[in-house]
Amino acid sequence: MPTKSEQTRALIIETAMRLFQERGYDRTTMRAIAQEAGVSVGNAYYYFAGKEHLIQGFYDRIAAEHQEAVRGILAEETDLEARLAGVLKAWLDIAAPYHEFAVQFFKNAADPDSPLSPFSPESEHARVEAISVHKEVLRGAKTKVAEELRDVLPELMWLAQMGLVLYWIFDRTEGRERSYRLAERGARLTARGVSLARFRVLRPLVHEVHELFTDFLPGMTKALPDPAARKEAPASDGRP
Amino acid sequence: MPTKSEQTRALIIETAMRLFQERGYDRTTMRAIAQEAGVSVGNAYYYFAGKEHLIQGFYDRIAAEHQEAVRGILAEETDLEARLAGVLKAWLDIAAPYHEFAVQFFKNAADPDSPLSPFSPESEHARVEAISVHKEVLRGAKTKVAEELRDVLPELMWLAQMGLVLYWIFDRTEGRERSYRLAERGARLTARGVSLARFRVLRPLVHEVHELFTDFLPGMTKALPDPAARKEAPASDGRP
Numbered sequence: 001m002p003t004k005s006e007q008t009r010a011l012i013i014e015t016a017m018r019l020f021q022e023r024g025y026d027r028t029t030m031r032a033i034a035q036e037a038g039v040s041v042g043n044a045y046y047y048f049a050g051k052e053h054l055i056q057g058f059y060d061r062i063a064a065e066h067q068e069a070v071r072g073i074l075a076e077e078t079d080l081e082a083r084l085a086g087v088l089k090a091w092l093d094i095a096a097p098y099h100e101f102a103v104q105f106f107k108n109a110a111d112p113d114s115p116l117s118p119f120s121p122e123s124e125h126a127r128v129e130a131i132s133v134h135k136e137v138l139r140g141a142k143t144k145v146a147e148e149l150r151d152v153l154p155e156l157m158w159l160a161q162m163g164l165v166l167y168w169i170f171d172r173t174e175g176r177e178r179s180y181r182l183a184e185r186g187a188r189l190t191a192r193g194v195s196l197a198r199f200r201v202l203r204p205l206v207h208e209v210h211e212l213f214t215d216f217l218p219g220m221t222k223a224l225p226d227p228a229a230r231k232e233a234p235a236s237d238g239r240p
Numbered sequence: 241m242p243t244k245s246e247q248t249r250a251l252i253i254e255t256a257m258r259l260f261q262e263r264g265y266d267r268t269t270m271r272a273i274a275q276e277a278g279v280s281v282g283n284a285y286y287y288f289a290g291k292e293h294l295i296q297g298f299y300d301r302i303a304a305e306h307q308e309a310v311r312g313i314l315a316e317e318t319d320l321e322a323r324l325a326g327v328l329k330a331w332l333d334i335a336a337p338y339h340e341f342a343v344q345f346f347k348n349a350a351d352p353d354s355p356l357s358p359f360s361p362e363s364e365h366a367r368v369e370a371i372s373v374h375k376e377v378l379r380g381a382k383t384k385v386a387e388e389l390r391d392v393l394p395e396l397m398w399l400a401q402m403g404l405v406l407y408w409i410f411d412r413t414e415g416r417e418r419s420y421r422l423a424e425r426g427a428r429l430t431a432r433g434v435s436l437a438r439f440r441v442l443r444p445l446v447h448e449v450h451e452l453f454t455d456f457l458p459g460m461t462k463a464l465p466d467p468a469a470r471k472e473a474p475a476s477d478g479r480p
């Protein structure tokens with residue numbers, strides 16, 4: 001049984017997502033969300049410090065629903081390609097109602113320095129949950145994976161999933177049919193890549209690819225200076 | 241010596257790019273471009289059928305400038321990593337004045353079904369030119385490349401370059417310093433990948449990666465139905 005507080009939280013996210021879809025993310029205010037949800041503005045701010053945090057709540061919920069949806073296939077299937085295809089297609093199923101929102105929201109989330117980006121420090125919780133699904137995909141597969149790649153591969157698989165998400169956003173085919181096909185093809189390719197990664201000669205390449213992504217995506221590393229810290233002043237409306 | 245016609249063409253592109261930067265792509269009309277360039281609207285339309293075609297002209301010009309800029313390094317350098325790093329960094333140099341424009345233009349070009357996307361059929365000319373640079377990078381390098389990969393690898397290298405472009409668009413560091421570092425790291429990784437691709441066991445994977453991209457990126461293939469042909473009606477302003 002969800003507590004009253006959990007219910008209110010869910011209601012606010014629900015309402016926000018509906019208003020974001022109806023009016024657009026930029027034009028929806030916290031005040032309007034509170035009003036529609038029938039809670040006080042103060043109460044809405046008690047649960048979420050702002051719109052960005054509502055999006056994080058939404059990411060977390062998608063991640064949780066996804067984990068729930070893949071439980072069956074991850075418990076039963078042992079073929080790596082089938083496990084991964086199942087996981088990717090389950091994500092497409094869950095995200096389907098939000099496709100239109102994703103299209104217009106994309107311009108906010110595409111900037112890797114935005115808190116709304118899946119690569120941002122703010123998105124860490126949802127990202128860690130999503131990567132944990134890929135860890136489980138690998139762990140339960142009969143394909144053998146070298147010890148040294150066990151932490152690296154799930155992150156790369158999640159990055160590939162982000163590629164699928166990008167493709168899905170722009171997919172205008174009926175029922176996002178092409179995205180489902182890409183999920184299958186991507187799963188096949190990934191399974192082949194994982195199985196080739198057992199060759200010792202290839203492992204440094206896998207590490208190098210992983211390092212490249214973690215070094216250059218903010219929020220995935222602390223190794224590089226945070227460019228947000230020395231952002232130029234905004235071009236317009238530069239009032240103090 | 242450029243002909244009068246070439247000069248007018250260049251002047252229109254120049255003017256368009258300036259107005260796009262000043263007013264934004266969406267808010268700039270062909271009429272305004274013609275006026276600013278001091279040509280008649282009919283004349284402007286004689287050279288370019290619309291704004292999209294101006295962008296194609298711009299892509300073509302960037303590609304031509306890039307080919308010019310890399311001539312030296314491609315003639316002298318034989319190390320694959322150095323050739324590729326030189327080519328990528330030359331692109332960053334040439335694109336530097338257009339960074340601000342690229343940031344705001346991105347939302348138009350990110351949709352792979354848009355004629356403005358680098359993957360569209362409309363962008364084919366600029367794309368073929370850009371891929372030909374990568375063919376030259378490979379051809380003149382001392383690294384041996386299997387015959388069967390000679391057409392496939394340059395397209396994958398160009399795709400990796402598109403990844404760099406995406407990163408550059410969102411790069412807010414001083415002088416796009418991180419993009420230059422990514423160019424170097426990407427070149428190193430690619431050179432390593434190309435040299436590993438000599439192993440027979442890996443070649444099917446390279447082909448599969450290439451096939452995945454060409455099958456799923458519109459304009460790069462005729463194998464899949466063109467989703468633009470069955471685009472839904474626009475949501476607003478649906479007047480006949």
